[in-house]
Amino acid sequence: MKAEVFVTLKSGVLDPQGKVIARSLRALGFEEVRDVHQGKYMVIDLEGVAPEEARKRLDEMCQKLLANTVIENYRVRVEGAEEGNS
Amino acid sequence: MKAEVFVTLKSGVLDPQGKVIARSLRALGFEEVRDVHQGKYMVIDLEGVAPEEARKRLDEMCQKLLANTVIENYRVRVEGAEEGNS
Known part of the structure; x- marks a missing residue:
């Protein structure tokens, strides 16, 4: 059975990598x-x-x-089950 | 508008990080x-x-x-549009 786990930083936690990606995309013309x-x-x-x-x-x-639940949220999706959040 | 991008290694490409996570989970009792x-x-x-x-x-x-399309696949999901794969 296949399951998917998504881990994201909680809002308010600094995300420098995300900021760099956003800046790079805009620099490539994706304004x-x-x-x-x-x-x-x-x-x-x-x-x-x-x-x-x-x-x-x-x-x-x-x-x-x-996940590091101090700074991260997670979401789980299992084939054939309802989606769950942390 | 919110969009999600999922990037995964193509099958056949070595995924040592995935292997370590799998081994660690089994060692924690998730057989x-x-x-x-x-x-x-x-x-x-x-x-x-x-x-x-x-x-x-x-x-x-x-x-x-x-994504590095030589070794990675990607999938895009946009709110209000159909899902797309590479």
Whole structure:
């Protein structure tokens, strides 16, 4: 079963990498770019768990390893289950 | 208008970071993890463009800056437009 995890910086946390990407895009002529937020994206392949159980386990994975919940938010999407936020 | 860009390594390209995450998760007791692919996630705020035009512009941004199309695939999602792949 495939799951996706999205990790983004909480609002208010400085995102210098996002700012550099935004500036670079505008310098390349994409003046419509107002802001960019850089995050992490993980595709996780799981076996032997049901979608709803997988959501709970992925939530634990984010808390323990995948996200730094002091400064980051995460979002989990599992094939066949409802989307969940932190 | 908000758009999301997902950049992942093409299949066949070595992903040592993903492998380390998978191994770490299993070591933490998440034995259901078979594989992890690490990618980039960007949330881009745009102004003054219609959704369909935004999709084309984002495609150009990926080609020119956001993705290395030799080794990476990208996917773009724009609020109010259909999803697009590279």
